[in-house]
Amino acid sequence: MHMAQTLTINGETKSFNAPPEMPLLWVLRDILGMTGTKFGCGIAQCGACTVHVDGKAVRSCVLPVSAVENRAVTTIEAVGDTPSGAKVQKAWLDLEVIQCGYCQSGQIMAAAALLAETSHPDDSDIDAAMAGNICRCGTYVRIREAIKQAANGRQS
Amino acid sequence: MSGKMRILASLVMIAIVAVALGIWIIRGPGPLDFAGGTKVALADYRAGKPAGVPAKLEKASLVERGEYLAKAADCMVCHTKPGEKEYSGGLGFKLPFGTLYSTNITPDKDTGIGNYSDQDFLDAVQRGKRHDGARLYPAMPYTSYTYMTDEDVLAVKAYLFSLPAVRAKPPENTLSFPFNQRWAMMFWSAVFNPDTRFTPDTSKSPEWNRGAYLTEALAHCGECHTPRNLGFALDNRKKFAGAITAGWRAFNISSDKATGLGNWRDEDLISYLSLGHAPGHGSASGPMGEAVDHSFSQFAPEDISSIVAYLRSVPPVPSPDLPAGTAPVAPASHKDGVTADARGKKVFAGACVSCHGWSGASPVSPMATLTGTWAVNDPAAINVAQIVLSGTRRHTPDDALSMPAFGNAYTDDEIAAVANYVTARFGTKGSKLTAKDVAELREQTAE
Amino acid sequence: MVEAEIDDSGEIVLRRITSVVDTGIAVNPDTVKAQIEGGLIFGLTAALYGEITIDKGRVQQSNFHDYRMMRINETPKIEVVVVKSGEAPGGIGEAGVNAGPPALRNAILAATGVALRRLPIDRKLLAAGRKA
């Protein structure tokens, strides 16, 4: 059953019709046309669909849209406006982390949430926050380096 | 009589008494004996209507009433092999001594029950006797169904006979000697099947009596939740104290406060039975998940309430192998709390944390919250390992819950490690599963 | 070169990978390194988890829960050295993919004496071989 819903995404209020159990990812991509967030697996195993809900990394492919009413959703389209997101994006470019790019919006969202919570993550923090994000191209080595660089400024 | 004869005769007498006493001790009380009130025949009970269908279906056709009762008795789950036609049988039950296959109960004349007369059907459901006179194995819970009224059993028959006939012959059972000797079930049945219909208890409320009928005669909760005795029949001295059935742990549903349902609120029980989930108590999976999907979720609300009223009255029996209560929420950081089992943590970080969180409180759905569930507080981690192996999917409400099966891509060592990590982090006492334990669990549930 | 730890159950933990590559003149050495890093992980994923099975004409694997990928917490330090070379530039896209599995296989042989001849690595064979 479709229902009128209102969400706050990237600081803007969006209204649309969707069944309450529809995953947020579908709403973002198919209804709102915000295709920066990717679909990888649909079962919370890859992290491609990661968004922030109240600043925390969450897999939008398994998150019913009704669960985020009245909560702040941030997507890859606007994460660069957050302090940690900006740092992460810069480090990502400096180290040329990206290969095909498919997983990278999710990687950046996960990394930005990690840095927002833990300003100087060690390797175990990086493992704990990033192991849920698969990269088929195998950019893990640079993801780790880039997170450290984003945390500490230039360093290799 | 000569002296020798006298000694022999008294030995025989002693043996007979010993056997009778043994049977009496093993058999123990019946499922409703705990209530202790005065029982009357159903026909003489005027206060309420324990048997039959709920009020809204009173006027419905026989087939419709039968459908409600067939769902309440959960016939379909056992009599359907996943992917095959409903009620066409062939589901395998792995037992330590071989595999037993459920039968086709569609009205097909050759391979189903199309030739069953009303009496044949009553004999099968209430007495475990097949059309051809052969004995059924008690995997068919006829010792519970025996409490159903004839009228209800025949309504179920009418429903089954309204379904399309499916030609499907289940595989032959592969039981080993002596378990392949069906005739021997005659003695089992004589000892353990009371072969009696439900008798209301006048000291209890009509709601309680309805709940007792639904719980014992139809839903057959005890078949999984009551431990078994030496004769592999239900041991009602420990009624509803929990047991391990088909490789899953059926938890304690007696009114014990620490390890049973004593601390659940009514609304929790109602929610768990009708939706497969209760906030703070987790979600039904495995065989209970199926029971919710196909049976309890179809119950009328007043029937669910009756079951709850009845369950409340079952005396507390503690489960000595469970902790006294469930653990609180785990720390939010991966670094705090239990850090042992590096391999388990590694698997958890990759495959589990996205849904279950480091704290056990799910960031995506309350249905995926681990905190407070008995599964993670079971120091044997049986259901944790099972759900990792085979996943889960609840159909209520709105397909809201599903977890993929990880059994094919993760090794027994990894699954043991992650189960040990999960029980240590989110439960009261970490499990000590080994790869061998996981391999055995796989065996018990494999098709 | 792959450095790996293997335990009694046949479980494999990658410790360190070093790769030396001669691709002729490296137009963009950093991208060459990135390709080798990614290729190694792709190839080792295939060696560790890449099994596809077919039942009644159908592939049984369907998604990441039954078809795994290496994750960041399984990925070791990877060091890539691009050899200075004056040869004509060659392709570098797949070189790392093919280098990983044999290097791991030989590391397993060196560590356990088990000579595996099939991929993906069968943990049970490895465990059995090790005990034998």
Ligand code: FES
């Ligand atoms: S698409 Fe959501 S985790 Fe893969």
Ligand code: FES
């Ligand atoms: S960059 Fe291609 S999947 Fe990660």
